[in-house]
Every structure is written in C-alpha cells, then in structure tokens.
Amino acid sequence: MDGSQAPRRGVRTTCPYCGVGCGVVARPDGAGGTAIAGDPRHPANGGRLCSKGTALGETLGLEDRLLHPEIDGRRASWDAALDAVAEGFARALERGGPENVALYVSGQLLTEDYYAANKLAKGFLGTGNIDSNSRLCMASAVAAHRRAFGEDVVPGIYEDLEQADLVVLVGSNLAWCHPVLHQRLLAAKAARPGLRIHVVDPRRTATCGSAELHLPLRPGSDVALFAALLVHLHEHGHADTAWLAAHTEGAGAALAAARPIAAQAAALTSLDPALIARFCAEWAAAPRVVTLWSQGVNQSSAGTDKASAIINCHLLTGRIGKPGCGPFSITGQPNAMGGREVGALANMLAGHLDWDQPGEAAALAGYWGAPRLAQRPGLKAVEMFRALGDGRIGAMWVMATNPAMSLPEGEAVRAALAAAPFLVVSETTRRSDTARYAHVRLPALAWGEKDGTVTNSERVISRQRTFLPAPGEARPDWWIVAQVAARLGHGAAFAWDGPAAIFREHAAVTGLARPAARAFDISGLAGLDDAHYAAMPPTRWPVPEAGPGTGRFFAGGGFPAGRARLVPTPFRAPAAAPDADFPLRLLTGRLRDQWHSMTRTGAVPRLMAHVPEPCLTLHPEDAGTLSAGELVVAETPTGSAVLRLALDQAQRRGTAFAPMHWTAEFAPAARINGTLAAVTDPVSGQPELKHAALRVRAYAATWHGFLLAPRRLAPDLAPWCAIAPLEGSAWRHELAGTGTPAEAFARLCALLDGPGLHWARLEDPAAGLFRGAALLDGSLVGMVAVAPSADLPPRAWVGMLMASGVLAAADRAALLAGRRPDGPPPSPLVCACHGVTAAAIRACGADSVGAVGAATRAGTGCGSCRPEIAALLAARTTEPA
Missing domain, CATH: 2.40.40.20 (Barwin-like endoglucanases)
Known part of the structure; x- marks a missing residue:
C-alpha cells in the first residue's frame, strides 16, 4: 500500500464547544478535509458527539480567517504589530498606572494561553483588570462555591448523574446545551427506570420531554423554591444532624432566612402548591440526588444566592460528594474551568490562590519573580467596559471573545470600543463585531491548529492537540502574550519553548506552600516532560505531588474553609419587572x-x-x-x-x-x-x-424579500437582514425594508448582475410581487424575490440547484415557484446529524422515537432531536383524521 492509500492516523483531541469536554478523534485527509468522530476512550463522552461536534470537520475552512497582523486595518509584520501593542500598553501604564490597562479573555482559550495572559496582567502589568467572558456564564457558581466551601470546587463527577435516584435540572436545557450529558442521563434512565428527572425552568424546553416533573416557575424565583425545599427537609427530619455538626456552620441562619420565603413560595414562584409539595417530597425521599444547574441560574442579578440555595439543601442533608449525590454546576464553555484554575477572573489569583489569605499573593509574586503583582482584584466585565467608556482605561486587549455582541447594553459597549484610546484584538476570524473596532488585530490559531489543555465541568484535564498546519501567519495566543511581555522588558519570565513548559509552571503554582489548604492541586503533574505532556490522557484533578487524588469532594468533610457554610439567601426579584409599558x-x-x-x-x-x-x-x-x-x-x-x-x-x-x-x-x-x-x-x-x-x-416594513447568492454578501443589504448558508454552497439573505418593492427588487438584482447573465423574471407591479432568477450558461447563479409581505417562495431547493450545473428543463421552469410541482413540499429540518425533515418523520409510519430512528436514522446521532421527534409523533396522534 503506498502512502496515498495508507489510512491516516487519528489525532485524539477535545471538542471546542461546551463544558462537557468530549473527546474527539480527528483524521485529516491530507487534502484539506478532516474526518471527525467521537473518542470512545474519553471518559466524558465514550464516543458520543452532538450535532455541533459531528460537524466540526465542516468548520475548518479559511474563508473568514484573520491570517496576518493588521495595524489600523492594514497588513503589518508581526514585529510591527507586537511593537505597537507593547508601546500602546507602555503608554497607558505611564499615563495612568496599572488601573489604566485591561485584558478581556475567554473560555475559548486553552489553559496555557489563559495562564500566560493572567501572568502578564496580574504579575507584570500589575493590574487586576483581567476578566473572562466566563463572567457572563459561570461567575455566580464560582462565587457560591467559594462562600460555601471556601474554594471554587465542583464536588461531583458525571457518573453521579447516572448513579442518582433523582436528577434535578435547574435552568438547564440539557438536551440542547449539553446533549451528550443528556444522552448519558437518558441511557442510565433506560437501564434503571427508577431514576427520575425533574426540570425547573420557566420554559417547557426539549429537556422536559424526558422528565417526570416540570416546574415552570416564575422567572427569577429559584431562591423561593429552594427555600421551600430547605424548610421541608428540616421540618420532615431529613437534615443529617451529625454531619452538619461535624462539618458545617450556618444552618440555623440559613433556615431562619428561608422560612418566611418558604411560606410565600407558591405566590413568589406562581407554582401550584401541590406541585411544590410533590417536588419537595420526592427530593427528600430520594437517597441519592444530583441538582445540576447552568446559565438559567447563574445569569441573574441573584445568581449567587440561587446557587447557594441549591447548595444549602445538599449540605443540610449531607448529600454531597457521595456516588449519585451533590450540587453540580455545569460550565458553558470548553475551558471555563481552566480559566478559573489559572485565576483569569478579576477577583482570583492563579492556582486558586487568594488575596484574602495571608501570604498567598506574596508566595505567587515570589514564584513568578513579579515585584509589581496586582495588590487587589480588578474590574469585572460589566465594570470594565463601563470604565472603558468613561475614559478610565487607556489600553485594552480582547482575546477570543466578542463583547460587542455578548455584553448587555450593547450600544454603550460598542461606543466604548469605538472610543477606546488603544484596542488590541486577538482573533481567528475577520467577522467579529469587536474586531472591527481594533487598532491592532492579531491572528490567533484556531481549534485543530493549537496545542494545550482544557478542563471540563467534572474537573477532567484533556489535551487539545494540533492536527492542522498553522494558516498564514497565525500564532498561538500564549506566544503572542510572551512576545509582548518580552517587549515590555519581562522576557525572562515568559521564555517558554512551548505549551508543555507553561503547563508545568501552572501545575507548580498549585503546589506553592500555603497557609490554607486547597482542593485544586495538580502539583503532581509539574514534572511532566514534553513527551508525557504530549501523550497525557484525560486526567481529573486533584493530582497532588504526594498521595492519591480523589474523584469526588466533601463526602467526609475536608472543606478548604474547614467547615462548609450554609448561606442565608434572601429573595430578590429580577430588577426589570414587567409593567404597563413593558408587559x-x-x-x-x-x-x-x-x-x-x-x-x-x-x-x-x-x-x-x-x-x-x-x-x-x-x-x-x-x-x-x-x-x-x-x-x-x-x-x-x-x-x-x-x-x-x-x-x-x-x-x-x-x-x-x-x-x-x-x-x-x-x-x-x-x-x-x-x-x-x-x-x-x-x-x-x-x-x-x-x-x-x-x-x-x-416591524414597519413596506417590502420583504430574499436574495440567494453564490457568496456571502455584507449584512447592510437592507434595514433588516439575516444571513444563512444553504446546502449547495449558496448563501441566503433574508431582507426587509422601506421604499417600494420595485425599487428594492431592482437594487438587489443589480448586486447579482454581471456579463453574460440571463434573467428569468416574474413581475407584478400592481401587487408588488417580483421574482428573478439569474442564469449563466444554463446554470443558476442567484435568485431574488420581493413582496409586500413575508409570504415568499421556498429557498432550500433553489439553493441546491445553484450547485447542480446546467439546469434540467423542468427545474428551470419551476425556478420562480421555489419548487417543482412533483417535488416534496418544504419541510423543516429536525435531525441535523442525518438531514431528516419533519415530513420524512411523519411519512415513515413509525410510532415511536426508536422506530423513527430505525426507519430514517433521525435521532440516532447525537440524540438532541429526540424530544422534537417525540413531539411530532404526539401531535400526529392528536390530529383529526
């Protein structure tokens, strides 16, 4: 067998999407493509992938990549760009000191990148002003962990979901947002039907289809529900008094705060009192309970209290750290946990060290050789961008995130970015809302090109490995940080020869002598040589230098704070309540x-x-x-x-x-x-x-339309525009605006027009209906449709024709209708993994989700479409004959 026919070796890496941290096997074909499969040996997913993960091979193109450094929108050399960054930050430090600079980083970074950025900011720029977009998704869980346990620790592991008697999902649409975990949970339920699932969520989400109980509480009222549970557990004798006495404090104060709230729980949550009573009784009766929460809890002005209210119930009953038991915060991003480990939040130091613990900041400064270590926490994300808008920050560096789109009060954030005296953006894509404001743009490596580690929601450190060459002049984020640090005079502290060296330093920081014990300890990995780092299997922390680690935390106490604290949680309604103007x-x-x-x-x-x-x-x-x-x-x-x-x-x-x-x-x-x-x-x-x-x-529009084109056009085609790709390499632009339909049609057709084009048109000026198909040498190259309303012909079939070459006569005749008379009617896609539509599911004759899978393959991939399949089947049984 010659080299071209030899099977290509798979590279074991980790998915770059959510905090489940699934293992992936990538097999590049040597011709620009990559086959993607789940890694059956990875403990998080055992070979499963979600729809997003299975499509990773389709995301590796370079069409929108930022491939070269840019200064003020013009291509520059790396030396010039790095000099400009160093000069911009040096100038800001000279003018305003450490408070005048800031970094805003991301859970998309690898741990090694995160570590380098945090070391530069806190250790050598001397500022606490480094925060992560994890502030937008997991900060409340971090705060609740720290005040309950004394440290940001997730006590449990994924196996607990499979071993529990009851799993409560709070503010988590697990079926869509963490689908591989949802499939693990459903598989466990199928094997052990006694496992029950409760969903606490204002919306009836796809996850509710697998639950015995859905509690559609009033948005923001979670504290009231868990106050009622805490009081119920105490009054019905479910408190573990011996465990409480040995390992906790604050139970009395927490119960005192909960009682008046529990008395009003039905009114505050708008839930039926019988439903609350059933929830409390089933939680109390289940020997093993996992309460899993996500953004629906955290993304709140009372998020920390909501998370604390959940933790209180587990502490009161001692249902923590044992198989099938515990409060479980599931992270949103692939390396939100890694960012927390290296201290890349404004209120944390590296290695879970703490300003508030005597001697810890000094220990870190000594290890780093950093005489200017930040003396206090810095600005958190929302505060940071307010400070930028107020002129209190003279230089900002944004890495791998898009605050112009993701932060609240977007207009104010975009105005702050536009007015920034000096803004640096490290990015993979040119199409970032934030990158357009940057004075310096730095091309970073993307997934598949970079090398390092990430930590998932169950504390498993996994490797992301390189399987693609670096495109253009893109470089690793850690390298970019180190180069800027060297230009600022700190090169010796950043003289790493690769990510393995950074990881060793990060691991060593977790073993620094401390006055307070820490759960997070990977000092046992500080001696990994490059070869063992390269081959490192998925590894759950802690990995102490001496003695074995532990899978779960706190079953027998051992809290970093000495005792766990049950925290009083007052009820605070969301700040923006509906009223007559905003109902x-x-x-x-x-x-x-x-x-x-x-x-x-x-x-x-x-x-x-x-x-x-x-x-x-x-x-x-x-x-x-x-x-x-x-x-x-x-x-x-x-x-x-x-x-x-x-x-x-x-x-x-x-x-x-x-x-x-x-x-x-x-x-x-x-x-x-x-x-x-x-x-x-x-x-x-x-x-x-x-x-x-x-x-x-x-919305006051006088015309609606769409434009199909062989390329993606700018989004300023009309006052309202939504762009999406279609199968067949076409791009769909949905549009609406003011003016006459005839004027809009003429303008949109001109965007496609070119030499040799032939137009097939249907025009009814009196009705305002206009359609045009552009053909070149018998092949379709685009289509425009405009009407006074949103009632427009289908798009998908026409988009497919744009990749089919010379059109058949029947296809050409049907172009302006959007489908052939003998073709299937348009139907929404249900299964993204296998391309199965709702019409195909209805037509297959199956009467169960499993039978639909056997007939069409729908639901047999990641499984996240199974709730939708079940809903289609249920709707069919209720339709009149």
Missing part, C-alpha cells in the same frame, strides 16, 4: 445546533437549517394581532431587536424567548443581549442576561 418577560438562551456567536456553526448549512433566522417565540394568546412569520420589534427599556415571530402553545404565558447567537455579521438588528440592562449580581458581578421586561410590536 412581557423576555427570556434568552441557546439553540440546539448553534454555538455562541456562530463563528464556527453559522457557516455550516445543516446546523443553520434547524433555525435559520433569529426568532422571537410567544404564546399565541400573547401575540394579539401579530401573526406567526411576520417581523416584530422586541423592545426593552434598554434597547430593541427585530426578529421573526414564532408562536408556540408551550411558551409560558407572559413570556417571550429569543436566542442569543446572532451577531452583526449574521443579523445586525437581532443582537438580543445588547437590549438587556447591565444589572449585575452584587457578589459575582454576573449580569442578568436571562431576563428583561419587554413589549412587542410589528
């Missing part, structure tokens, strides 16, 4: 097949097909005169966004739901986080991203 509650969240700001997933047709446009979902009775499919303005007291209206009987009355993924590059008018007020939790600094008061009205 609805806006809830925000994620979609099944999308990730953050869609940098990767937005360019994959099958991932965009499930929800190709930004939608606002209302209950039909809240829609008034508005109709499904029309564009609406979602307006809060802080801002507004324009989205397509969807109606759903399952949506809670009085609430609306909008996904947070769309950016200025995909749908500039639909950036929903920017409409939210920058109200933050007083302990964690995490903003209230899940909740706002809302009113909805029709």
Whole structure:
C-alpha cells in the first residue's frame, strides 16, 4: 500500500464547544478535509458527539480567517504589530498606572494561553483588570462555591448523574446545551427506570420531554423554591444532624432566612402548591440526588444566592460528594474551568490562590519573580467596559471573545470600543463585531491548529492537540502574550519553548506552600516532560505531588474553609419587572445546533437549517394581532431587536424567548443581549442576561424579500437582514425594508448582475410581487424575490440547484415557484446529524422515537432531536383524521 492509500492516523483531541469536554478523534485527509468522530476512550463522552461536534470537520475552512497582523486595518509584520501593542500598553501604564490597562479573555482559550495572559496582567502589568467572558456564564457558581466551601470546587463527577435516584435540572436545557450529558442521563434512565428527572425552568424546553416533573416557575424565583425545599427537609427530619455538626456552620441562619420565603413560595414562584409539595417530597425521599444547574441560574442579578440555595439543601442533608449525590454546576464553555484554575477572573489569583489569605499573593509574586503583582482584584466585565467608556482605561486587549455582541447594553459597549484610546484584538476570524473596532488585530490559531489543555465541568484535564498546519501567519495566543511581555522588558519570565513548559509552571503554582489548604492541586503533574505532556490522557484533578487524588469532594468533610457554610439567601426579584409599558418577560438562551456567536456553526448549512433566522417565540394568546412569520420589534427599556415571530402553545404565558447567537455579521438588528440592562449580581458581578421586561410590536416594513447568492454578501443589504448558508454552497439573505418593492427588487438584482447573465423574471407591479432568477450558461447563479409581505417562495431547493450545473428543463421552469410541482413540499429540518425533515418523520409510519430512528436514522446521532421527534409523533396522534 503506498502512502496515498495508507489510512491516516487519528489525532485524539477535545471538542471546542461546551463544558462537557468530549473527546474527539480527528483524521485529516491530507487534502484539506478532516474526518471527525467521537473518542470512545474519553471518559466524558465514550464516543458520543452532538450535532455541533459531528460537524466540526465542516468548520475548518479559511474563508473568514484573520491570517496576518493588521495595524489600523492594514497588513503589518508581526514585529510591527507586537511593537505597537507593547508601546500602546507602555503608554497607558505611564499615563495612568496599572488601573489604566485591561485584558478581556475567554473560555475559548486553552489553559496555557489563559495562564500566560493572567501572568502578564496580574504579575507584570500589575493590574487586576483581567476578566473572562466566563463572567457572563459561570461567575455566580464560582462565587457560591467559594462562600460555601471556601474554594471554587465542583464536588461531583458525571457518573453521579447516572448513579442518582433523582436528577434535578435547574435552568438547564440539557438536551440542547449539553446533549451528550443528556444522552448519558437518558441511557442510565433506560437501564434503571427508577431514576427520575425533574426540570425547573420557566420554559417547557426539549429537556422536559424526558422528565417526570416540570416546574415552570416564575422567572427569577429559584431562591423561593429552594427555600421551600430547605424548610421541608428540616421540618420532615431529613437534615443529617451529625454531619452538619461535624462539618458545617450556618444552618440555623440559613433556615431562619428561608422560612418566611418558604411560606410565600407558591405566590413568589406562581407554582401550584401541590406541585411544590410533590417536588419537595420526592427530593427528600430520594437517597441519592444530583441538582445540576447552568446559565438559567447563574445569569441573574441573584445568581449567587440561587446557587447557594441549591447548595444549602445538599449540605443540610449531607448529600454531597457521595456516588449519585451533590450540587453540580455545569460550565458553558470548553475551558471555563481552566480559566478559573489559572485565576483569569478579576477577583482570583492563579492556582486558586487568594488575596484574602495571608501570604498567598506574596508566595505567587515570589514564584513568578513579579515585584509589581496586582495588590487587589480588578474590574469585572460589566465594570470594565463601563470604565472603558468613561475614559478610565487607556489600553485594552480582547482575546477570543466578542463583547460587542455578548455584553448587555450593547450600544454603550460598542461606543466604548469605538472610543477606546488603544484596542488590541486577538482573533481567528475577520467577522467579529469587536474586531472591527481594533487598532491592532492579531491572528490567533484556531481549534485543530493549537496545542494545550482544557478542563471540563467534572474537573477532567484533556489535551487539545494540533492536527492542522498553522494558516498564514497565525500564532498561538500564549506566544503572542510572551512576545509582548518580552517587549515590555519581562522576557525572562515568559521564555517558554512551548505549551508543555507553561503547563508545568501552572501545575507548580498549585503546589506553592500555603497557609490554607486547597482542593485544586495538580502539583503532581509539574514534572511532566514534553513527551508525557504530549501523550497525557484525560486526567481529573486533584493530582497532588504526594498521595492519591480523589474523584469526588466533601463526602467526609475536608472543606478548604474547614467547615462548609450554609448561606442565608434572601429573595430578590429580577430588577426589570414587567409593567404597563413593558408587559412581557423576555427570556434568552441557546439553540440546539448553534454555538455562541456562530463563528464556527453559522457557516455550516445543516446546523443553520434547524433555525435559520433569529426568532422571537410567544404564546399565541400573547401575540394579539401579530401573526406567526411576520417581523416584530422586541423592545426593552434598554434597547430593541427585530426578529421573526414564532408562536408556540408551550411558551409560558407572559413570556417571550429569543436566542442569543446572532451577531452583526449574521443579523445586525437581532443582537438580543445588547437590549438587556447591565444589572449585575452584587457578589459575582454576573449580569442578568436571562431576563428583561419587554413589549412587542410589528416591524414597519413596506417590502420583504430574499436574495440567494453564490457568496456571502455584507449584512447592510437592507434595514433588516439575516444571513444563512444553504446546502449547495449558496448563501441566503433574508431582507426587509422601506421604499417600494420595485425599487428594492431592482437594487438587489443589480448586486447579482454581471456579463453574460440571463434573467428569468416574474413581475407584478400592481401587487408588488417580483421574482428573478439569474442564469449563466444554463446554470443558476442567484435568485431574488420581493413582496409586500413575508409570504415568499421556498429557498432550500433553489439553493441546491445553484450547485447542480446546467439546469434540467423542468427545474428551470419551476425556478420562480421555489419548487417543482412533483417535488416534496418544504419541510423543516429536525435531525441535523442525518438531514431528516419533519415530513420524512411523519411519512415513515413509525410510532415511536426508536422506530423513527430505525426507519430514517433521525435521532440516532447525537440524540438532541429526540424530544422534537417525540413531539411530532404526539401531535400526529392528536390530529383529526
């Protein structure tokens, strides 16, 4: 067998999406493609991948990559760009001291990148002003862990979900946001039917389909529900008094605070008292309980108290650290945990060291040789960008994140970025809302190109390994940081020869002599040589230098603070309550097949097909005169966004739901986080991203249309634009605006026009209906449709034709209708893994989710579409004959 025919060796790496931390096997084909499979040997996923993970091979193109350094929008050499960064920060330090500089970093960074950035900021720039976008997703969990345990520690592991008698999912749409964990949970339930699932969520999400109990509480009222549970557990004799006496403090104060709240729990949560009683009784009766929470708890102005209220119940009953027991915070990003470990949050030091513990800052300064170590915590994310807008920060460096899109009060954030005296952005993509404001843009390596470690939600450190060459002049983030540090005169402290050297230093920091014990300890890995680092298997911390580590924490006490603390949790309603002017509650969240700001997933047709446009979902009775499919303005007291209206009987009355993924590059008018007020939790600094008061009205457009093109066009085609890729290499641009339909049609056709084009047109000026298909040598190269309403022909089939070459006569005749008369009607995609539509599921004749999978393969991939398949089957059984 010659080399071209030899099977290519797979590279074991880790998925770059959520905090589950799935293992991936990547097999590059040597011709630009890469086959992706789940790693059956990785403990997190055992070979499973979600729809996003299975599509990773389709995200590796270079079409939108930032490949060269730029200064003021012009290509520059690395030397010039690095000199400019060093000079900009040196100037800001000279003018305003350490408080005048800031870094804003990301859970997309590898631990080694994170460590380098934090060391530069806190150790050698002397500023605490380094914060991570993890502030937007996990900061409240961190704060709750620290005040309960004395350290940011997740006590349990994923196996606990499979060993529990009851799993309570709070503010977590696990089926969509952490689908591999959801599939592990469902597999355990199938093997052990006594395992029960409860979902606490204002929305009826896809996860609720697998639950015995759904508690649709009023948004923001979680503290009241868990106060009721705490009081119930105590009054019915479920407190573990011996364990409490030996290992905790504060139970009396926590119960005293909970009792008046518990007495009003039904009114505060708007839940049926019988439902609350059932929840409390089943929680109390289950010997092994895991309470898992995510962004629905954390992204709140009371997020820390919500997490503490959950932890209190586990501490009161001693249901922590044992198989199948414990409070479990699941992280959103692939390396949110790694960022916490290296101290890349404004209020933390590296290695879980703490300013408040005597001698710890001095120990770190001595180890680093950093005489200017920051003396106190810095500004948290929302505060940091306010300071930038107020002129209190003269130099900022943003790495691997997009605050112009993700932070609340988006207009103010974008104004602050635009006015920044000196802004550096390290990025992989040119299409970042934030990168457009940068004075210096630095091209960073992307997944598949960089090398290092990440830590998942169960404390497992996994390797991300290189399997693709570095494109253009892109470089590792740690290298960029080290080069800037050298130019500032600190080269000796950053003289690493690769990520293994950084990891060894990071591990050594966790073993520094400390006056207080720490759970996080990987000092046993500080001696790894390069070869063992390269081959390091998934490894759960702690890994102490002497003695074995532990899988779970705190079953027998051993809290870093000496005793765990039950924390009184007052009830505080969300800051933005509905009123006569804003009568609805806006809830925000994620979609099944999308990730953050869609940098990767937005360019994959099958991932965009499930929800190709930004939608606002209302209950039909809240829609008034508005109709499904029309564009609406979602307006809060802080801002507004324009989205397509969807109606759903399952949506809670009085609430609306909008996904947070769309950016200025995909749908500039639909950036929903920017409409939210920058109200933050007083302990964690995490903003209230899940909740706002809302009113909805029709969007005043005089024409609606779409443009299919062979390339992605700029999003300023019309006042409202939403862009998505279609199968067949076409790009779909959904549009709406003012003016006449005829004027819009002429302008859009001109964008496609070119030499040799032939146009097939249908024009009815009296009705305002216009359609045009552009052909070149018999092949379709684009289509435009415009009408006074959003009632337009289908797009998907036409998009496929754009890659089919010379058109058949029947296809050409049907172009302007959007489908052939003998073709299947348009149907929404349900299964992204296998491309199965709702129509195919209805037509297969199967009567169960398993039978649908056998007939169509739908639901047999990642499984995150199974709740939707079940809903389709249930709807079919209730339809009239």
